[in-house]
Amino acid sequence: MLEYCEGMGSKSTTRRADALRSIEAIEQAAAECLGRNPDASLSEIARAAGVGRVTLYAHFTSRAEVVDAAMSRAIDRGNEALDAVDLTGDPLLALARYVEAGWHLVDQARALLVAAQKELSAGRIRELHSGPVARVETLVARGRAEGVFRTDLPIAWLVNVLHTIMHSAAEEIRAGRLTSDRAADHITATVLAAFTPPGKPVPEPGGAA
Amino acid sequence: MLEYCEGMGSKSTTRRADALRSIEAIEQAAAECLGRNPDASLSEIARAAGVGRVTLYAHFTSRAEVVDAAMSRAIDRGNEALDAVDLTGDPLLALARYVEAGWHLVDQARALLVAAQKELSAGRIRELHSGPVARVETLVARGRAEGVFRTDLPIAWLVNVLHTIMHSAAEEIRAGRLTSDRAADHITATVLAAFTPPGKPVPEPGGAA
Known part of the structure; x- marks a missing residue:
């Protein structure tokens, strides 16, 4: 049970770390892309962040x-x-x-x-x-x-x-x-x-x- | 021929007068509707102008x-x-x-x-x-x-x-x-x-x- 929980915790931790990294990358890319061109598209921002559009939409509605x-x-x-x-x-x-x-x-x-x-x-x-x-x-x-x-x-x-x-x-x-x-x-x-x-x-x- | 042209001219004049009236009504309605609510829709503006959406889109792209x-x-x-x-x-x-x-x-x-x-x-x-x-x-x-x-x-x-x-x-x-x-x-x-x-x-x- 303990091991199972630790396993879950570890997987969950990785998932959270991945999510935080994606969000950080999207925010940074958004600040850079929109800072060059106020009409930069979400696709461009996702591309600059190195994530897919689905990932972007998972974090930003x-x-x-x-x-x-x-x-x-x-x-x-x-x-x-x-x-x-x-x-x-x-x-x-x-x-x-x-x-x-x-x-x-x-x-x-x-x-x-x-x-x-x-x-x-x-x-x-x-x-x-x-x-x-x-x-x-x-x-x-x-x-x-x-x-x-x-x-x-x-x-x-x-x-x-x-x-x-x-x-x-x-x-x-x-x-x-x-x-x-x-x-x-x-x-x-x-x-x-x-x-x-x-x-x-x-x-x-x-x-x- | 002359009569035909006059007929055309008269019909055309009416058409132009109608168009100008519509445009005037749309512009006035737009100024009023957007002056109350910046997010007023084009449908609302057409309605307030007493014209259909098709007429609005005929004059404004x-x-x-x-x-x-x-x-x-x-x-x-x-x-x-x-x-x-x-x-x-x-x-x-x-x-x-x-x-x-x-x-x-x-x-x-x-x-x-x-x-x-x-x-x-x-x-x-x-x-x-x-x-x-x-x-x-x-x-x-x-x-x-x-x-x-x-x-x-x-x-x-x-x-x-x-x-x-x-x-x-x-x-x-x-x-x-x-x-x-x-x-x-x-x-x-x-x-x-x-x-x-x-x-x-x-x-x-x-x-x-």
């Missing part, structure tokens, strides 16, 4: 689920990258550092975001971004407490403005109206002005120090 | 074409409404008037915009907005010439910032994080700050006069 997993994975990786960004000290400089790092993440993920906007609700996309949102909320609250950022608009609105402008820069680049190398400067200059309290001067570029 | 026509119609109506907005005088006040009017149009069309984002490319949505974009470009250029708006960022970027923030307000409302009555104030306060030249003070709310 719809294209939306695959896109959700890919987006979730990209945001987890983004959150790890943002862990390395120093958001302490002068709030203006901290915000500029956040934009510089966050912008590169958005830039890399812009095709994936197009796929997400087609398949997922705005609410779900927002939910997936709760990690980055929480970071900026904390920074904005501190900047307000220090009198550097405006208090006449809600924190949630200011955070929305920042992320909206970062994402719109990705669309401006796709439209050929902005180059990647200028995006961080444009976003920072715009957001620092947008966050300035009424009656106070807009910070000069690079003058935040 | 895809859902994307129907959405495009509905969006185009809403923007044409919006352009007519914007014709009534005075964009002369103090650029700060002119921009506030544009936001007040434009915001209501965006607010009314927000479900339709969701449908458009699902069906149309970002490039096509931008193209459909060329009328409103041209108005703001002219206003921003004048504000820059008068020293009121910043010149360190391109006009195209500033126009993008304005429309991006207006549209994001629509999403904030759908998410239950902003109320319609506060949206115009939030947008105006944010955009006037974002457009302020570095080193100059952000205008006080209502202090633009």
Whole structure:
């Protein structure tokens, strides 16, 4: 009986390990394929993951689920990258550092975001971004407490403005109206002005120090 | 022969008038149905237009074409409404008037915009907005010439910032994080700050006069 159970356990463990490997491969392939082409098909993703379509459909019931997993994975990786960004000290400089790092993440993920906007609700996309949102909320609250950022608009609105402008820069680049190398400067200059309290001067570029 | 041709002409005229009436009814129904529910089906739209599905498919080959026509119609109506907005005088006040009017149009069309984002490319949505974009470009250029708006960022970027923030307000409302009555104030306060030249003070709310 014990041996039988161990046998089952071992087979079951192998099956689970196989399943986890497949899921991991599919999620990684989805993030890569959709990151190159938002209209990449599930067949392409299965092929890139080295699994059959049947295996893909065994783990993901719809294209939306695959896109959700890919987006979730990209945001987890983004959150790890943002862990390395120093958001302490002068709030203006901290915000500029956040934009510089966050912008590169958005830039890399812009095709994936197009796929997400087609398949997922705005609410779900927002939910997936709760990690980055929480970071900026904390920074904005501190900047307000220090009198550097405006208090006449809600924190949630200011955070929305920042992320909206970062994402719109990705669309401006796709439209050929902005180059990647200028995006961080444009976003920072715009957001620092947008966050300035009424009656106070807009910070000069690079003058935040 | 002449009579025969006249007969043909008359029948053809009737046929064309019928077709134009159907198209007009479908476009109007599409704008209304998609304006209430971005996922409204083509069957619902045909029913609301008082035409059969076959007639709808005779004039529109895809859902994307129907959405495009509905969006185009809403923007044409919006352009007519914007014709009534005075964009002369103090650029700060002119921009506030544009936001007040434009915001209501965006607010009314927000479900339709969701449908458009699902069906149309970002490039096509931008193209459909060329009328409103041209108005703001002219206003921003004048504000820059008068020293009121910043010149360190391109006009195209500033126009993008304005429309991006207006549209994001629509999403904030759908998410239950902003109320319609506060949206115009939030947008105006944010955009006037974002457009302020570095080193100059952000205008006080209502202090633009």
